[in-house]
Amino acid sequence: MLLLLTRPRYDTPTHYLFYWTGLLIADAKKKGVKVIDLDKDKAEKKKLRSYLSKQPIDTVILNGHGSPETVAGEDNEIILSTGDGTELLKNKVIFVRACDAGAILGKEIMKNGARGFIGYIQPFMFLIDKDSFNKPLEDELATPVLECSNQVGASLIKGKSAIEAHKDSLNKYAETIDKYSSSEATNSFLLPILLWNMTSQVCY
């Protein structure tokens, strides 16, 4: 398997996604998956297009800001949008961890022949503990949501299909919601956020 990821890092949300995607990269390398890591300023349109058109990439994971029709890379540069680049994802499985991109962009990606798409049809939100900004992997408030969304990538790295990865992630959300719903649980204010991201995640 050849996996391409983008992980810009220039504000708080991308700072967190950068480190949490790092866990997926480590996992992939441990499993012998070849990785193209377009991090920080390498998360730009020209590089993404070049790799997608020249390398036999199977799986693509894009992190960043999004809209119904776009996904951005470093410094909010639009790196993929409807009518511009979606044909390069033919025969690939793609996970877009960005706000709203499942609404329109994901459908066009599938129309252009992708094997599967997972994304969100609403803003992707997570809570953070301001005191944990410098240790995003240890942030107990961000972890529940980011672990559940990371499950998509983890399952794809195992070679599972888009629908299987999506279901694994939804199962993880359900388990996490159960955990924070128990009478002993603190931080029950996480529950609406978990439910929001779970119900906003789509697979085509």
Next chain:
Amino acid sequence: MEEKNETQNPSEDSEDMVNLVIARLETIPPNVELSVGGEGSFSIDELIERVRKQDNLGKKIIEMQLAYLRSLGKLPTQDLQNAPTAN
């Protein structure tokens, strides 16, 4: 006995929903921020302000909290029909 008015004012319902959401947000500790994609990160006080204003983000927060309460069965569906919705 005062006759109950069966037809409630939608704006009053919306105000109740907004107050309910604000009350829920006020239970979140002050060291917490919400990261909302490209919109940025917001303190709880900022979220409460957005909910009061009912701008796009405020409407999303209301939608999120009410969806959760609905999942618990704590709000009747007809009450939610008068709640503000995001575009």
